[in-house]
Amino acid sequence: MAELKETFACVPSTERGRGILISGDAKSNSILYCNGRSVMFRYLDRPLEVKVYGEHMYPATVARYSPNGEWIASGDVSGTVRIWGTHNDFVLKKEYRVLSGRIDDIQWSADGERIVASGDGKGTSFVRAFVWDSGSNVGEFDGHSKRVLSCAFKPTRPFRIVSCGEDFLVNFYEGPPFKFKLSHREHSNFVNCIRFSPDGNRFISVSSDKRGLLYDAKTADMTGELSSEDGHKGSIYAVSWSPDSKRVVTVSADKTAKVWEISADNNGKLVKTLACPGSGGVNDMLVGCLWQNDHIVTVSLGGSIFLYSSSDLDKAPLELSGHMKNINALALLKGPSKVILSTSYDGQIIKWLQGIGFSGKLERSVTTQIKCFEALEGEIVASGFDNKVWRIRLLGDQCGDADSVDIAKQPNDLSLALLSPDLVMVSHDTGVTLLRGTKVVSTIDLGFTATACTIAPNGNEAVVGGKDGKLHVYSVMGDTLKEEAVLEKHRGPITVIHYSPDVSMFASADSNREVVVWDRASHEIKVKNMLYHTARVNCLAWSPNNSLIATGSLDTCVIIYDVDKPADQRITVKGAHLGGVYGLVFTDDHTVVSSGEDACIRIWTVTPKK
Template sequence: MKKYIYSPTPTTTRGQATRLSTNSQGTRLVYTNAKSVFVRDLENPSIATEYAGHVHATTAARFSPSGYYIASGDVQGNVRIWDAMGEGSLKSEIRPIAGRINDIAWDAESKRVIAVGDGKERFGHAFFFDSLSSCGEITGHSKQINSVSIKPTRPFKAVTASDDATVVFFSGVPYKFGKVIRDHSRFVQQVAFSPSGDVFCSVGADGKIFLYDGKEGERMSELQVDGQAHAGTIFAASWSPDSQYLLTSGADCTTKLWDVTSGKIVNTFEFTGGSQQYDDQQVGNVWSAKDHLVSLSLSGDLNYLDKRSGSVSRKVLGHARGITAMAVTPSQTLYTGSYDGRICSWDLSNLDQAEAKPIEGHANQVMAMQVADYRLYSVGMDDVLKTGTIEQGFHSIPTTHLPRALSVVDNLVAIATNHDVQIYDKGKKVAVLDKLNYTPTCAVLGKGQLYVGSEDALIRPYTISGTTFTPGEPFSSNRGPISAMALDPSGTLLAVADHQGKIYVYENGKTKIQHWVFHTGRVTSLAWNKEGTHVVSASWDTHIYVWSVERPMKRVAIKNAHKDV
């Protein structure tokens, strides 16, 4: 059973809005990442739960007004409605459209749902959440629908926004076509009814904000300053609980707070602190019933906004992309590196309050990480070795070739690249094993020894003497390319895994254990405990196994530990 979950931040896509949703009490936030849906406490974001019921990448999730259920959609058009208060048990499932779900809306009675997106035969569907029977038709658009909103008071109405630059107004229930609104000149990104139901807004790629009467869909006004609302696409809009203010987020790296009555800007929140300008584009936002204003950056950062000062009062950080490497220090600091090159540190001394703190990362995927003598070593697809500490800073060393694995003992560093094996001592390159007749996949350093795994399924030992590396006789019982290796603390037992999911333990070049064969996919990582009595393995099959050296047939299986590994 998972005891703690350190949540990722929402998955974002450049040029596309990301949906955030809170419960009616304003205490919990829900969003999607990869194939999962995450629910986090707004006061203490370290408190989180994960729903992993989707088979495909998730795209949108919304709380029901009652707070008892969440409806979530994925790229294949599936919508799952599940329990938001307990263990996430499934209430119902439907495939309303044959394509990506872009947005979901509930009616105020928590009975009816409208799901919209990029379908083939239709772009949206209205249905009852329990019986799944139809409660109207969503028509009137010629391209994918990006957003949907339902009037929270009777008589119920609905509006949708589309890439065809139109907004369609529906009457209900059952929902039926009312009229087409053509005020925008480019993609319409979001529509949203105010909590009172008297007004709804639309925002789009033309940088415009329009306000409409909630009962008839007649245009009331346009929010603008000097002819524009934002200097670029507006991705998201959220209303204040009293329906007096509107929060908008855009590609111009700003989030703006509007007084709807006066049509004036109350505050502008500017985001320009990222290393790359586009990372600060604001692609989503939400305004909770407890007055939490949250805006989402393209980088995945969740920004808590202080509406009085116009500043960011808090940032919730983490990984928006898959974690590809990790390491932990003796002082209980966890380092994680992800597919996009970001590296975060986590203080594990207080597991209930652990929050990510980004540190200097890589320009591309982090391939491997290791901690030695409290120093962090990492290599990435940017062909760089980074080493240092948070206090003293980090410095970069080019590796010339693509690093695939990293091993550190004392001050000695071995890096297996796709062309050679490089050895560094105190940050300086002291030796290179090149002109090889094999392709290295991983390397492990021991006291006076180096083991190199390769694509030909062999392990090649080297004896280290100063800067001289003397090769020994290759050995292996593995039958596939070597994917992971780990040397026990005594330096006598070598655990080796391959692409076929098989793990062997060698002692002095001879096979000691050959029974660890229960993984069904490539093993990606191996690690020994301090006593050298157990090995833990992770694999593409999403499972984690703990193996016993003394009792090789004994194992502990943690099935489906991650949705993807």
């Protein structure tokens, strides 16, 4: 069996020039955010405890707990709202097509009976409120002419709904059934977020015009604003009230969060400016926030989540970070701490530690997209979509000098001779290229498209897989290759090949879902009938003791085989990663790490079948 031990979560999906509206549940001290089709649960006092809801058919955009914490309403880019339980495997209760376009915000009424959703639509249909268990409408929401970015439900009776959006308007509705009452036009740019205070006495709107305006919750009269003297120097993307309704936190494109005291005269006086840790680049813009219990949560454009203590604003924040995009490769830095390195298509390289999680981003002077990489003590060798092979030195928590060489071909795979790490083989559409250091020593036309390759640790042998499904075994003789054997078993393009740690075997996999383990000396098949995936095999990894092999596939599964047992005694982890598994590495004989399109990393403890 394989037991899930840890999940290193993805970060929220963000978009330049737009805020994100995260939410949470005070009782469980958890927050919700979206990435791709996943709705992520993170527990602020237990960062390694993560739950994922992945049932949306389209990318999810926003999710909210019901007031009693038993239900969650989540919306997606298709305009669909799904209502599902927080327990019992997230059982789906209801699903409604609410708008014709993207859902940007969702709010529950305080009694948990109604939901209001806003976003993109057609005509004047940018806001809709409905009874959650029947879907019946509870009002008409005229008054907006463009996308409505945020909406809110007054938490006390008499119920009111407010909304704001790209038409610069703040609209106020009375009900139920809800009907338009009045509009405010004081903002001069997109109004990004609107929120009622928990006591139901006020609401606040924040805008890309750098202003935050305060209103009376019963009459909708504008009563004050956040001090412009200490105000943000960039667009304000989100706002959240403190639980006692006396303060708010705002976040901005100026890379700061500000805590404001709301005075008796309904104006906002600055209490503290919270600087976002980081290098000061574009990704440090702050686009989301939440005030929950003693935590102030901020989210940067790069996806990093910062947890501040509201009772000690001078205390440095805790950073929770990770990948936002598909994690396409994993590597293990040998050593006592078992540092896991991961890279995603956007070029990020992140360090992780078992039992701790996020351990830092490896900042690089040139952020190129990485397709495949291998790690050594003190060095990373990577290839990407820029036709280059990079050697990046590691200096503690940062990337040091990087040398690159343009091989003038799009790399399909890369393999490093671990005992002779100067030697690198790169496969591409016409054959392979051999490098020593960052010098191309030969580019060899093999007469076929080389889709995958592996080179023996001592650098004297290589196996190259082709688009035709054949494996070609070569002796490496100086800067040339001599073909020793052609192995035919696969019925689809080879996707991955790896030698076992003791180099007595090698394993190969193809896009036609088959895996084969070969004896290196005799070239005979050692394990056959490994045909249990239902789609292309993307990755494979060997355990250090050479006894287990793990495979990951587009079918979302990880399968673990024991090479000394029949293939039908495999261990299967179903749904390991939504969208497919793209990276695997063993940290010891019984622990395998996986990554995938869901931008998450999971650590599994493997107990072989008796």
